[in-house]
Amino acid sequence: MPTENLEEQGLEKNPNLELAQTKFLLTLAEHKQDAALKSKLLDAIKADNMAPWYEHICTELNWSVDKDMLTRMREQNRIAVEQLDAAIEDAEKNLGEMEVREANLKKSEYLCRIGDKAAAETAFRKTYEKTVSLGHRLDIVFHLIRLGLFYLDHDLITRNIDKAKYLIEEGGDWDRRNRLKVYQGIYSVAVRDFKAAATFFLDTVSTFTSYELMDYPTFVRYTVYVSMIALPRNELREKVVKGSEIQEVLHGLPDVKQFLFSLFNCQYEQFYVHLARVEKQLRSDYLVHPHYRYYVREMRILGYTQLLESYRSLTLQYMAESFGVTVDYIDQELARFIAAGRLHAKVDRVGGIVETNRPDNKNWQYQATIKQGDLLLNRIQKLSRVINI
Secondary structure, three states, rough: OOOOOOHHHHOOOOOOOOHHHHHHHHHOOOOOHHHHHHHHHHHHHHHHOOOHHHHHHHHHHHOOHHHHHHHHHHHHHHHHHHHHHHHHHHHHHHHOHHHHHHHHHHHHHHHHHOOOHOOOOOOHHHHOOOOOOOOHHHHHHHHHHHHHHHOOOOHHHHHHHHHHHHHHHEEEHHHHHHHHHHHHHHHHHEEEEEEHHHHHHHHHHHHHHOOOOOOOOHHHHHHHHHHHHOOOOHHHHHHOOOOHHEEEEEEHOOHHHHHHHOOOEEEOOHHHHOOOOOOOOHHOOOHHHHHHHHHHHHHEEEHHHHOOOOOOOEEHHHHHHHOOOOHHHHHHHHHHHHHHOOEEEEEEOOOOEEEEEEOOOHHHHHHHHHHHHHHHHHHHHHHHHHOOO
């Protein structure tokens, strides 16, 4: 963990991803009428005169538009943009290339702050063309990735992540290399690539400085959640359970710590209780929301697999008691996952027994080799016929 709070030295929160999270909460049925959240969002919009974004959220949340407020904010936006355009024109006529770039960057950042996505993208591209320094180019690309994360524009994010990787290969510095890994990790979470997210996050646990995306405790929370689903038990032990930077923060995140150790210490009843809380958290997170059901299902399978691997057979009653659920519930769960090929076991409902039948990996590899060999021979025969002709 960074030894001192580096948040003051980080990049500006522009756009502020907390606003995207607040807007998302207002789309959920349980928060739709939440006056405190609505007030928080409107205060932020008024503070930065976010006229374009105000129109966008009024459409998305079915709010009635306050026309007086919108007109007032638009006028403020118009005045600010005119001043920024005048500064650009003056720089182009009287100053050097560096000043022209700075003036263009200020306009780009302003358009991004007020939520004018299309204009901000165009302005950032123009600023990028006028930027020579590799580090400053990367900062613009990071800004565009944040803009993509704010709107969850996958095309914008992937294009700029690819551009950032190319620029890093040309000679990006240590700080920006680590920053890119955090951005890639966050996007991997948003597209359900939890294994890649775990790799990126664990690589940057001790060097995290991307406070423009989230604070450090939130970063550690994400790291633990994705590591639990993505890493085998031995790696989880080495990198997370025994990871000093993570453990240091987990003292202040008791819910995350209990969730992690309930699975690792095979306390399955507690694991189920904490999983229900995690489900609620993930459902309320705008990045993870599309995948929260998948995450919870995979974690349940992980818990069942971990218990079944310890036994050749066990009773349904014992398994139900271990997870703190009824026999009927555990029977339905096992039947569903066994039928889908996710658990290697069979259930004797009459005898109340669950028997594990671990897959024979060598036999499976032999069968796969034979099958692939047949396909290869068929293709070679087809190719030989074509060559003979």
